[in-house]
Amino acid sequence: MSLIEVKNLKRTFEDGVKTYALKDTSFVIEKGEFVAIMGPSGSGKSTLMHILGLLDRASGGKFIFNGKDVSKLDDNELASLRNEEIGFVFQSFNLLQRTTVLDNVILPLIYSDNKINAKKRAEEVLESVGLSHRLDHYTNQISGGEKQRVAIARALVNKASVIFADEPTGNLDSKSGAQIMKILQRLNDDGNTIILVTHETYTAECAKRILKMKDGELVSDEKVVNRRKVNVEDVIK
Amino acid sequence: MFKTLIQSVKIATTSLLSNKIQSFLTMLGIVIGVASVIVIMSIGSGVQSLILSEIKNLGTNLIAVIPGHGDDEDPFASMGGFAVTTLTYDDAVALRNKQDVPNVIAVAAYSRGFGTAEWKSETYSTSLTGTTASHIDVMGGELKEGRFFNSEEENRFSRVAVLGNDVRDELFGQSDSVGQKIKVNDYTFDVIGVMEERGVVIMEDYDDQIFIPIKTAQRMMGVNYVGFIRIKVNSEEDIPQTEEDVKAILRERHNINDRSGGKDDFMVKNTAEALDMITEITDSLRYFLAIMAAMSLVVGGIGIMNIMFISVTERTREVGLRKALGAKNFHVLGQFLVEAIFVTLIGGIIGIIFGVAISFFITIGAHLLGYEWDFIISLGSVVLALVVSSGVGLFFGFYPAFKASKLNPIKALRYE
Incomplete structure (x- = not known):
C-alpha cells in the first residue's frame, strides 16, 4: 500500500475569476521516500503541499492517504489524522512564543489520544535532534537553527507517517540549513518518509526524488542521480 | 480533556x-x-x-390605628390624603377600656404638626408632637431632666412642653431649660422636661421634637381629630384578638354596620405586618x-x-x-x-x-x-x-x- 496516492488532483480558487492552482496532478509516494517538490513561486507547490498535508481539500480528483480516501473525512477527522500521521516543519518555524522548548514539542501530544508519557517522549525526540541541553529554554532564547530543530522534534513526537518540510532552510544561514538537511537525511535513513518543498536546487538534491511543478502542473518526476550527502564541515569552509 | x-x-x-x-x-x-x-x-x-x-426594639406588641380606608394591596393609599379626620381623641379613650379590650396595656394618640420655638433671642423650627400622657408607656423613652406631662395636664389644656434633646441644645445651649418659658407658634409654654437622647427610630428623629399635650396641640392647630393611635398589648400573641376588639369598638363608635371591614374609615396595623x-x-x-x-x-x-x-x-x-x-x-x-x-x-x-x-x-x-x-x-x-x-x-x-x-x-x- 502506498503512503500517498493522488490521481487527477485539482485545486481551483474562486475569487471573482476561477484560477487553477493545481491541474490534473497524479503521482504516488511510497513509505520511506524522500521527495522534494520544486518549482518557482506560483507553481502550485505550496497548494499541493497543503492538500497532501491535509490542511486543504482538493477541488477534484482522488487522494488516498495511507489507504484512506480523505475527501470523505470532515474537519475534525482531518485534524485527528494530521495529529497522528503528519509532522510539519515550516520555513518560519512557527513555534509558540513565551513557551519552553519542551512544551513546544509536547504540543501535538496535547491534542492526541495517545496515552504515552508526553514529557519523556518529547525529551527523547529533542535528544535525537541534539537539543537535550535546551529543554527549559524559551523559544526566544535559542538560535534559528535550534528553532528549526525544535520544529523537527515537534514533527517527530507523534511518530508521524510523513514529515512535510516547507522551505525548512529558507530562513537559516547556510551552516544551520545544512544541519537541518543533515538531520532530515538521517531521519529518512531511519525509515521516515519526508516530503520537502523548496525552490533551491541545492536543497532539493538532498532528496532521493524530485517532483517539478510549473503553472499548477507536474512537469517532471525524476530520481536524483547524484544525491548530495550533506556534510556540515564542508559548508563551514 | x-x-x-x-x-x-x-x-x-x-x-x-x-x-x-x-x-x-x-x-x-x-x-x-x-x-x-x-x-x-x-x-x-x-x-x-x-x-x-x-x-423590634420598640416591641412587636404594638398596634397602630390610622384613619382612612385602604386596600390591603395598597398600604399607602391613604397617605396621599392629608386631612383624614375620622379618628378622635375619644376613640383613643374608648380603646383604653379594659373590659372591651382586655389585653391592652396603654393607648396613645398623636396629632402632629410643625412649630417654631423661641427662647430669648433663639428660635428653632421643629416637629410638634401632640400626644397623650401615655406616650412613654407605649413608645418608651427616658427623661433626662424634669418629667413628662400627666393626664391631668392633658385634660386641662395645659401649656407644658417636653423637649427632645436636640431642641434643648439648640434653644438653650448651656443654660438650664426646665422651668423656663418658651414660645411655640406664639403660645407660651412651660418647659417641664427634657427627653434622653434617642436618635432616629424608623425615620423619626425623637431628639428633634417638642412633645405637648394632645388637647393643647389640637386647640393650637384648630382641629378636633387625631393623626393616629398607638396601642401596646400584653404580648405578640394577643395582637390578632386585640385587633378584632379594636375594630369592633371603632365600628360601633363610628356607626359602621358592615363587619367585613369594607366600609371601615380606619385601618389597624401591627408591627409584625410593618416588619413584613x-x-x-x-x-x-x-x-x-x-x-x-x-x-x-x-x-x-x-x-x-x-x-x-x-x-x-x-x-x-x-x-x-x-x-x-x-x-x-x-x-x-x-x-x-x-x-x-x-x-x-x-x-x-x-x-x-x-x-x-x-x-x-x-x-x-x-x-x-x-x-x-x-x-x-x-x-x-x-x-x-x-x-x-x-x-x-x-x-x-x-x-x-x-x-x-x-x-x-x-x-x-x-x-x-
Missing part, C-alpha cells in the same frame, strides 16, 4: 501576563461591577437589619440596586469581548499552527473561552475581596456613628457575583472564541 484544560489555563495565564495593562483594565470593569454588587447587597442587608432591629412590609420594600430595593450594579458587569463584559478579539487576532498564526498540529475546533474554542472566563473569574474574586472589605469598613464606620449595623455578606451574593462574572466571560468570550475556532489553518498560518 483535563490535559487540555490545564494547558488552556496555562496558555491563558501566559497570554494575560504578556498583556498586563490590557488585562488589568479589562479585569477592572469586572472588579468594580462585582464589588458594587457585593457592597450594595451588604449595605441593603445592613440597613434592613438596622430598621428591623429598631422596630419593610422587609419586602427593602428587599426589592436591594435587588433593584444590585441589578443596577450588575449592569456594570455587562459593560465589563463588552471590555472582555474587546480584549478577546485582540487576543484572537494577535494569535491568529498560533491558532493556525495548533490546527495544523491536530487541534480540533473545540480545542481552540475551549482555549479562548477558558481565557475569557479566567479573566472574569479572577476579576470576580478580586471584586469579592474588595466588596467584602468595603462592606466591612462601612460597618465599622456605621458602628462609630453609633448605629446597630450588622455586617452581612450573604453567601448568595458571593455565589451570584461569581456565577454572573464567569457567565459574562462565557457569554462575551464566546463569539471571539468561536471566530478563532473557525479560522482556516492555511490562512491563519500565513497571517502577518
Whole structure:
C-alpha cells in the first residue's frame, strides 16, 4: 500500500475569476521516500503541499492517504489524522512564543489520544535532534537553527507517517540549513518518509526524488542521480 | 480533556501576563461591577437589619390605628390624603377600656404638626408632637431632666412642653431649660422636661421634637381629630384578638354596620405586618440596586469581548499552527473561552475581596456613628457575583472564541 496516492488532483480558487492552482496532478509516494517538490513561486507547490498535508481539500480528483480516501473525512477527522500521521516543519518555524522548548514539542501530544508519557517522549525526540541541553529554554532564547530543530522534534513526537518540510532552510544561514538537511537525511535513513518543498536546487538534491511543478502542473518526476550527502564541515569552509 | 484544560489555563495565564495593562483594565470593569454588587447587597442587608432591629426594639406588641380606608394591596393609599379626620381623641379613650379590650396595656394618640420655638433671642423650627400622657408607656423613652406631662395636664389644656434633646441644645445651649418659658407658634409654654437622647427610630428623629399635650396641640392647630393611635398589648400573641376588639369598638363608635371591614374609615396595623412590609420594600430595593450594579458587569463584559478579539487576532498564526498540529475546533474554542472566563473569574474574586472589605469598613464606620449595623455578606451574593462574572466571560468570550475556532489553518498560518 502506498503512503500517498493522488490521481487527477485539482485545486481551483474562486475569487471573482476561477484560477487553477493545481491541474490534473497524479503521482504516488511510497513509505520511506524522500521527495522534494520544486518549482518557482506560483507553481502550485505550496497548494499541493497543503492538500497532501491535509490542511486543504482538493477541488477534484482522488487522494488516498495511507489507504484512506480523505475527501470523505470532515474537519475534525482531518485534524485527528494530521495529529497522528503528519509532522510539519515550516520555513518560519512557527513555534509558540513565551513557551519552553519542551512544551513546544509536547504540543501535538496535547491534542492526541495517545496515552504515552508526553514529557519523556518529547525529551527523547529533542535528544535525537541534539537539543537535550535546551529543554527549559524559551523559544526566544535559542538560535534559528535550534528553532528549526525544535520544529523537527515537534514533527517527530507523534511518530508521524510523513514529515512535510516547507522551505525548512529558507530562513537559516547556510551552516544551520545544512544541519537541518543533515538531520532530515538521517531521519529518512531511519525509515521516515519526508516530503520537502523548496525552490533551491541545492536543497532539493538532498532528496532521493524530485517532483517539478510549473503553472499548477507536474512537469517532471525524476530520481536524483547524484544525491548530495550533506556534510556540515564542508559548508563551514 | 483535563490535559487540555490545564494547558488552556496555562496558555491563558501566559497570554494575560504578556498583556498586563490590557488585562488589568479589562479585569477592572469586572472588579468594580462585582464589588458594587457585593457592597450594595451588604449595605441593603445592613440597613434592613438596622430598621428591623429598631422596630423590634420598640416591641412587636404594638398596634397602630390610622384613619382612612385602604386596600390591603395598597398600604399607602391613604397617605396621599392629608386631612383624614375620622379618628378622635375619644376613640383613643374608648380603646383604653379594659373590659372591651382586655389585653391592652396603654393607648396613645398623636396629632402632629410643625412649630417654631423661641427662647430669648433663639428660635428653632421643629416637629410638634401632640400626644397623650401615655406616650412613654407605649413608645418608651427616658427623661433626662424634669418629667413628662400627666393626664391631668392633658385634660386641662395645659401649656407644658417636653423637649427632645436636640431642641434643648439648640434653644438653650448651656443654660438650664426646665422651668423656663418658651414660645411655640406664639403660645407660651412651660418647659417641664427634657427627653434622653434617642436618635432616629424608623425615620423619626425623637431628639428633634417638642412633645405637648394632645388637647393643647389640637386647640393650637384648630382641629378636633387625631393623626393616629398607638396601642401596646400584653404580648405578640394577643395582637390578632386585640385587633378584632379594636375594630369592633371603632365600628360601633363610628356607626359602621358592615363587619367585613369594607366600609371601615380606619385601618389597624401591627408591627409584625410593618416588619413584613419593610422587609419586602427593602428587599426589592436591594435587588433593584444590585441589578443596577450588575449592569456594570455587562459593560465589563463588552471590555472582555474587546480584549478577546485582540487576543484572537494577535494569535491568529498560533491558532493556525495548533490546527495544523491536530487541534480540533473545540480545542481552540475551549482555549479562548477558558481565557475569557479566567479573566472574569479572577476579576470576580478580586471584586469579592474588595466588596467584602468595603462592606466591612462601612460597618465599622456605621458602628462609630453609633448605629446597630450588622455586617452581612450573604453567601448568595458571593455565589451570584461569581456565577454572573464567569457567565459574562462565557457569554462575551464566546463569539471571539468561536471566530478563532473557525479560522482556516492555511490562512491563519500565513497571517502577518
